[in-house]
Amino acid sequence: MSNKVVQAMYNDDDILMDAVKEVRAANHHIEEVYTPFPVHGLDKAMGLKGTRIAITAFMYGCVGFSFAVWMMNYMMIEQWPQDIGGKPSFTFFQNMPAFVPIMFEMSVFFAAHLMVITFYMRSKLWPFKQAENPDPRTTDDMFVMEVAVEGDEAELISFLEKTGTVEIKVTEK
Amino acid sequence: MYTFSSKLKTFSFALMIVGLLGVAYGFFSTPSSVEDVKVMLQETHDAHGEVAVTHENNAHASENAVHETTHSDDAHAEHVFHLLKNKPWSALYVALFFFFMISLATLAFYAIQHASQAGWPVVLFRVMEAITAYLPIGAILLFVFFVLSSLHMNHLFTWMDPEVVAHDELIQNKSGYLNVPFFLIRAAIYMAGWIWYRQYSRKLTLAQDNASDLSNYTKLFKSSAAFLVFFLVTESMMSWDWIMSLDPHWFSTLFGWYVFASMIVSAITTIALISIYLKGKGYLEFVNDSHLHDLAKFMFGFSIFWTYLWFSQFMLIWYANIPEEVTYFVSRFNEYKIPFLGMLVLNFVFPLLVLMNSDYKRVNWFIVCTGIVILIGHYVDIYVMIMPATVGDQWSFGVSELSSILLILGIFIYVVFTALSKVPLLAKGNPFIKESEDFHY
Numbered sequence: 001m002s003n004k005v006v007q008a009m010y011n012d013d014d015i016l017m018d019a020v021k022e023v024r025a026a027n028h029h030i031e032e033v034y035t036p037f038p039v040h041g042l043d044k045a046m047g048l049k050g051t052r053i054a055i056t057a058f059m060y061g062c063v064g065f066s067f068a069v070w071m072m073n074y075m076m077i078e079q080w081p082q083d084i085g086g087k088p089s090f091t092f093f094q095n096m097p098a099f100v101p102i103m104f105e106m107s108v109f110f111a112a113h114l115m116v117i118t119f120y121m122r123s124k125l126w127p128f129k130q131a132e133n134p135d136p137r138t139t140d141d142m143f144v145m146e147v148a149v150e151g152d153e154a155e156l157i158s159f160l161e162k163t164g165t166v167e168i169k170v171t172e173k
Numbered sequence: 174m175y176t177f178s179s180k181l182k183t184f185s186f187a188l189m190i191v192g193l194l195g196v197a198y199g200f201f202s203t204p205s206s207v208e209d210v211k212v213m214l215q216e217t218h219d220a221h222g223e224v225a226v227t228h229e230n231n232a233h234a235s236e237n238a239v240h241e242t243t244h245s246d247d248a249h250a251e252h253v254f255h256l257l258k259n260k261p262w263s264a265l266y267v268a269l270f271f272f273f274m275i276s277l278a279t280l281a282f283y284a285i286q287h288a289s290q291a292g293w294p295v296v297l298f299r300v301m302e303a304i305t306a307y308l309p310i311g312a313i314l315l316f317v318f319f320v321l322s323s324l325h326m327n328h329l330f331t332w333m334d335p336e337v338v339a340h341d342e343l344i345q346n347k348s349g350y351l352n353v354p355f356f357l358i359r360a361a362i363y364m365a366g367w368i369w370y371r372q373y374s375r376k377l378t379l380a381q382d383n384a385s386d387l388s389n390y391t392k393l394f395k396s397s398a399a400f401l402v403f404f405l406v407t408e409s410m411m412s413w414d415w416i417m418s419l420d421p422h423w424f425s426t427l428f429g430w431y432v433f434a435s436m437i438v439s440a441i442t443t444i445a446l447i448s449i450y451l452k453g454k455g456y457l458e459f460v461n462d463s464h465l466h467d468l469a470k471f472m473f474g475f476s477i478f479w480t481y482l483w484f485s486q487f488m489l490i491w492y493a494n495i496p497e498e499v500t501y502f503v504s505r506f507n508e509y510k511i512p513f514l515g516m517l518v519l520n521f522v523f524p525l526l527v528l529m530n531s532d533y534k535r536v537n538w539f540i541v542c543t544g545i546v547i548l549i550g551h552y553v554d555i556y557v558m559i560m561p562a563t564v565g566d567q568w569s570f571g572v573s574e575l576s577s578i579l580l581i582l583g584i585f586i587y588v589v590f591t592a593l594s595k596v597p598l599l600a601k602g603n604p605f606i607k608e609s610e611d612f613h614y
Contacts, residue, residue, distance in 0.1 A: 054531065085492060097488050 004149040005031055007134050008160045009142050009167040013039045016143040019163035020045045023147060026159060031146040031173075034138040056118050057111045064110025068103040134171070142166075175456050177594040181586065188583030195576020199261035202572075210254040211246075255328055256567040261577075262327035263563040268577035269318060270415065271439075271555050272585045273311035278433070278440035279304040280371055281404050287374070287397035292608035293467060296459045298378060298600040299593065300448050304440070305371050306592030307585050312364040314581075315415075319360055323353045329563045330356075332421040344421050351418055359414055363407040370400040381602035390604060408433055419562035423501045425490070431482045432558075438475035438520075439551045441468055442544040447589070449537050456598055462535045463614040469534035472547060476524040479554075480517070505557060508566045512553045519550030552578070 010016040017039065023030055030046055073092050076082065076099070081089040088094040120126065138144050149156060149170070157168055204210045283301040286294045294301075322330055331337045332344045332351045344351065374393055381389040409429025417428050425431070445468040451457045490498045505513045523546050533539045560568045600606065 058529065086494065087492070097484075097491050100484060100488065 003173040004153065005171060005173050006147045006149060006153075006156055006160060007169045007171060008145045008147065008163070008165040009135070009137075009169075010145065010164065011142055011166050012164075013143060015164040016145065017042065017045055019145060019160075019165065022163050023145070023160070028156065028159075029148040029150065031148050033146070034133045034135075034144040036139055036141060036143070039143075053115060053119060053122075057115050060114040060118075061107040061111040063114075064106040064108070065103055067110065068099070068106035071106075072099040072102055134169075174596075175451065175590075175593045175598055177590045178454075181590060185583045185586040185590070188579045188586065190583075192576045192578070192580025192583055195572050196261065196265060196580055199264065199571075199573030199576065203258050203261060204254060207247075207251050207254045210257065211250045214250060214253065253567060256564045259328055259563045260567065261573040262322075262329055263560055264573040264577045265580075266318060266329060266563075267552070267556050267559050267574070268581040269311065269315050270559070271552050271578075272307065272581045273315055274432075274436040274555070275439050275443050275585075276305050276307040276311055277367060277408075278436035279444060280308060280367060281401070281408070282437060282440055282444070283374070284370070284397040284400045284404065287393050288401055290394065290605070292605040293464065293612045295600055295603045295605045295609035296457070296464060296612075297444060297448060297468075298603070299596065299598045300444055300451070300457075302375055302378065303589045303592040304443060304447065305375075307588045308371050309368050310584065310588055312368055314584075316357075316360060316364060319357060323357060330418060330421075332418060341421075347421065351421060356414060356418075359410065363411050366400075366403050366407060370396060370403075374400075378600050378603070379596060382597070382600065384602055387604060389602075408436075416558050419559060420501060422497055425486050425498075425501075427482060427486055431479075431486055434475060434479035434482050435551050435554050438472060438479055439548060441471045441475060442547045444468060445472065445540055446544045446548075449541055451593075451598070452537075459599060459610050461613070463612050464609075465537065465540060466531075466534045466614055469528055469540050469543075472540070472543065473524055473528040473534070476520055476528075476547065479551075480521040483517070501561075504561045504565070509557050509561055509568065513557050516550050516553040516557065519546050520554065523547075523550075 008019070010019060013035070016033070016035070020030065020033065020042065024045070024047060033042065033046060035042070069092075076089060076095060077092050083089055084098075087098060092099075133139065133144070134146070135142065135144055145165075147156065147160065153170065157170070160168060204213060279301050283298065283305065285291075286298070286301075321327065323333055325334065328334065332347070333353055333356075338344045338348060373396055377389045377393045377396075381387075381393070384390075412429045412432035416432060417424065445465060448457060448460055448465065448468070452460055487502060490502060493499075524543050527539060527543050528534055556574075603609075
């Protein structure tokens with residue numbers, strides 16, 4: 001099993017989109033596409049699965065909400081009940097309206113921060129991480145499509161050349 | 174071209190007839206004198222037996238000296254008599270305002286699309302225009318209602334009664350604003366402005382269909398922007414005049430926004446429901462999943478927006494606990510607990526959980542179910558805005574309320590679908606029509 005990949009470079013997102021569709025239609029495996037900006041519809045063209053981050057966001061929001069309920073109950077009702085503005089501080093539900101903004105903010109806080117952390121972990125990003133993109137020009141104006149070599153390499157290259165690529169490179173990964 | 178099916182037409186007429194009969198029954202079944210009310214109250218007391226009597230006695234013992242009990246019973250009976258007299262009127266008013274606000278907020282949503290030059294909703298413009306076709310009729314009905322109120326046919330707006338004002342210093346101080354002629358003039362100005370924009374924009378979009386240049390479109394853009402400025406001011410004042418003044422002592426500074434949130438979410442829901450209905454009948458083939466998805470996103474977003482405003486209003490008043498403000502919520506918590514808190518489930522929890530998932534926003538029957546729940550919830554919202562001030566603890570959901578809804582719904586369906594059948598369903602002259610037809614998410 002070789003780890004050889006062909007890196008085909010494009011200089012236009014429309015050409016790239018067409019190329020991605022052609023390559024997939026020809027049953028080649030696209031490992032990754034590097035683009036300087038998000039290309040609308042590229043995820044669908046590559047056949048990527050939908051993100052599950054929305055589900056995690058919901059769960060993190062629930063965690064934040066529950067945490068806020070527990071926290072306010074502990075602080076304001078159990079541990080040190082305080083009479084603020086004459087509001088009853090004996091039961092959670094009598095005082096609940098005052099806690100709603102905190103519950104809301106905690107849900108948002110947990111959902112937002114944990115979602116970002118999840119995204120970083122899932123994308124294998126952390127401080128001092130070296131960039132993975134194969135060519136620095138993909139941060140400027142070029143698009144790179146990485147196609148796995150499975151079988152005849154020369155045939156794959158000649159196929160990719162017909163898709164409007166401006167440069168082709170074969171490397172080991 | 175859409176043809177108004179005879180089935181639906183018959184259905185709308187049936188609604189109107191049943192509604193009209195029910196409304197008439199509601200008016201005739203109100204007690205005709207204070208004596209009737211006394212008999213009625215006595216009967217309910219007897220029916221409740223000992224417990225009610227004891228309760229009554231306790232209440233009186235705490236409030237009044239015993240020798241005043243007889244007098245207070247008379248006063249109570251007269252009070253209940255006035256509340257019951259108000260009930261069919263209030264029921265009609267809630268229904269009138271509910272359908273009017275759907276139409277009005279649809280107009281505002283429509284104007285926002287033109288003013289922001291949005292591409293996606295162009296295929297839905299004819300549906301929105303059809304819904305706003307109800308605006309002139311609804312406005313006339315409401316205006317007639319206000320004129321009848323000012324003629325003391327009912328007692329919804331207590332500040333219209335010189336007797337009440339003479340003994341009420343707070344209303345006296347507000348009488349520069351809250352007086353009958355100025356109230357009617359204001360209502361006429363709001364309605365005239367809204368109806369003018371509605372007719373003008375309709376004329377321009379129809380003219381744009383066959384135009385060779387964009388002059389109509391430019392005029393539409395400018396008039397929509399101007400209308401939005403007018404609308405934001407008048408909508409807020411309308412909510413003070415038509416709803417907040419029912420409790421003339423009470424005020425809330427964000428009331429206009431709160432009513433607007435209710436209006437806009439009901440309006441977008443109605444647009445979605447009618448679009449789905451028409452698609453189900455094989456029309457609107459150019460409306461795709463993504464358009465409905467966007468409407469559902471608005472339903473979801475504005476439901477949360479409504480809750481945000483509802484809670485902002487509630488929490489500030491609850492926390493400050495100033496007597497003249499907090500009475501509003503006290504009466505709702507004491508006498509309207511189920512509709513008042515129930516609507517939070519209908520308007521917030523249900524749409525939040527059902528429409529949160531992106532995929533569900535594209536499933537038609539999900540949108541329809543949530544839409545119906547949202548519309549019921551916002552009817553309850555308007556009900557709880559109006560009823561506590563007009564019928565107090567004598568509220569119930571009966572013949573008057575239901576048949577008022579049926580009557581106005583019948584008129585609404587008839588007017589909207591007649592307007593739909595008059596012109597092609599695609600605003601083909603709009604410069605963004607291609608973008609809208611190709612819209613995808």
